[in-house]
Amino acid sequence: MTTAYPEKLQLHIDGEWVDIGNRAGIDVVNPATGATISILPKAGASDLDRALDAAAQAWSVWRDTPVAQRAAILHKAADLMRERAKAIGALMTLEQGKPLAQAVGEVMGAAGQLDVMAEEAKRCYGRVLVRQPGENSFVKYQPVGPVAAFSPWNFPVFTAIRKVAPALAAGCPIILKPAEETPASPLEMQRCLVDAGLPAGVMQTVYGDPAQVSEHLIASNVIQKISFTGSVPVGKHLMKLAAEGLKRTTMELGGHAPVLIFDDCDLEKTLDMVTTGKFRNAGQVCVSPTRFYVQQGIYDAFTRGFAERAAKVSVGDGSEGGVDMGPLANPRRPDAMARLISDAKSAGADVALGGERGEANGGFFYQPTVLTNVPTEAMIMNEEPFGPVAAMQPFATLDEAIEQANRLPLGLAAYAFTTHLRTANLVGDAIESGMVAINNLTVSPGDAPFGGVKHSGHGSEDGPDGLKAYMVTKAIHQA
Template structure:
């Protein structure tokens, strides 16, 4: 399929109207598999952002008073439309982000599940009544926080936008969504599903623009009451400083550097069959991607050998080809960053067991890579690679493994593989992470809180906790 299959009609969604052109600056949208320009994306002006803010302010007052069953029906309808349009949305995602088409289809399905889940979860925001003397009442009421500014990244463009928009709308908030400029087609398709489902035009806005300008403008407005951000630690810190000026509530998911503890009692072949596909899912551009593999000494060399053999068989190429298991990196910055990390590790003594270099003469491809015996001083052992590179080191005992897992200031996700129930319990308690998977990578879902600790941020998306993020607590006392 050629790049001509990409929908070039990219627009902003402001106060119920799709808008483009009219003298706005534009930015190119690039196909990472070819390096070719797919389309030009209009960027919001200051006036556009003011329009979005005014609509969100007005929309909040009407949307919060909309019957919860009506809100739920709209969210369910949006989910149904997403499923009907799965192939079109998935194609847009693969064209502009690079992931293989099967992963894009799964992302559309998971995003629809979020809207269905929160459509029903909104009906369970009960609050509580306190025990008081006869004739008196004290109630604790969850209420929507207000207009929300939601900033989502390019690695899971649809799902991470849905994780913010679905619970915010379910709670009764209005939303201004600012997805990544690299992936505007699939996120625009999500907004079209909401509009076609009957969502009022002032309840949700979609803007693209120069990120720093958009964030300063939106967060600096008195209209915005909550900021939800998924992205890097430096940008998260910057947005937190902006939010602090207005004492605004925030949800921050700031990435991680997930450790994986492999114990000698695991089923080695079965474990390798799980970890290798997970490592190279979305070309390793996953905030919970298993990255630092600490392997118990008796099975270390066998683990490295098995991992390298499986890595060499991972077929890479254009994500639209269903025969490929891994697509390109999402933008021109990523191969440069990965190459620098691999070279640094090799210079400091790491062994390249598989991959280790770019691939092809077009697009942003990097071979699936395994580094063994990586010293702790290597940059890649301390900075999140966000790419198709796994690093390995042996460990002697569980205490050392836990110490290494907790060594970094990140704490989003961690994983361990062991057949010992007692050890599993200890690891679940001792590892400093917002999510821990024991013998599984299935740590996310519509009903599951997703979030980290330490520099990985705070607050949760998913589950009842995700709805609570968009609510404030009000106590009403009546005598």
């Protein structure tokens, strides 16, 4: 299908779609071609103040809206997103680069998140405590207040909805600042909620200079909660800003996921699974399998089979049929890949596949790359690549594998493949990670907590844990 990208984009503030007018603009670029495809307005201080005032006005109204009514709006928005999934996905492909099928799948998954949170809000039960006759004590959960949320470019709709859905379900107005690289698809998500009947001021979408927007919103007394997905340095900075107002934070700060491949795994099935997972969204996934630790007995067979499968990954413009992997999201990413691979080679790693930029007319492509025998001191074993590169190293014993998996200060997702139940149990317990998948790559099913430990952040998104992240706990004692 052909979907035209809007020539001019908008903000959404206090129920109004705001054109660029006399505001400064930001170029939006198609990463498959390097061409500018639209202009995005930058919110100024007055725009942000207006958004904050609208959120403050909407707070008491939305907080007191019955749960069933809030849920009905979320369900209707989910239905609209499913109806419009192909059109929204096509916009996402143009601005982010991922293949159309993956983009449409992301929109469908985001619609599912709206449904999940609509129902979780109905099941947010408190509890009654045992007291002597004539006295009662009970615990209840209430919305925390207006939220400022910041979401990245790699999953522009799904990561945003992880913040929007629980906030709205809990009764909190939200001001969302998605990534400026990928603005159109989150705006269409906003449109679905507006068309579903969401009152003005309850959700607003703004763009601009990231530092200015975040500092302005977080400093306001209106905002009571901050949710951020992005890099560790930016997360630390936002936490410092939030600390000035003692504001609650949820931080998902990325990872560098270890993959433990044991010699008793189902080798062919494992290879099919992890190769597909590695190059999904060109490896631009915070839970992407990245550091592969393979037991010595199958190391050669695994690395050979992985490279053979990776060589078959079709790279190109995500809008075209038959493409498995699109471009990287911006011109910085190919440069980062080149730096990491050059360092790995200098450290003694072997390039089993790729290692070069892809051929394209101005696009930000990089070949699927497989590095073998990568020394631990290589940068790619210590820094999240966020790209289509798999780094492999052999191991001998379970203890050695666990040591390597836990070596970094990051702990978002981890994976292991084994048919030995005892090994699976030990790995699940021993790996320092917020999420561990064994014999699969599913760490984001929607009804389970999604979040990391150590420098990968704190707090959880999704499921009942994600909803309660937008609520405060109150104990009431009656005598």
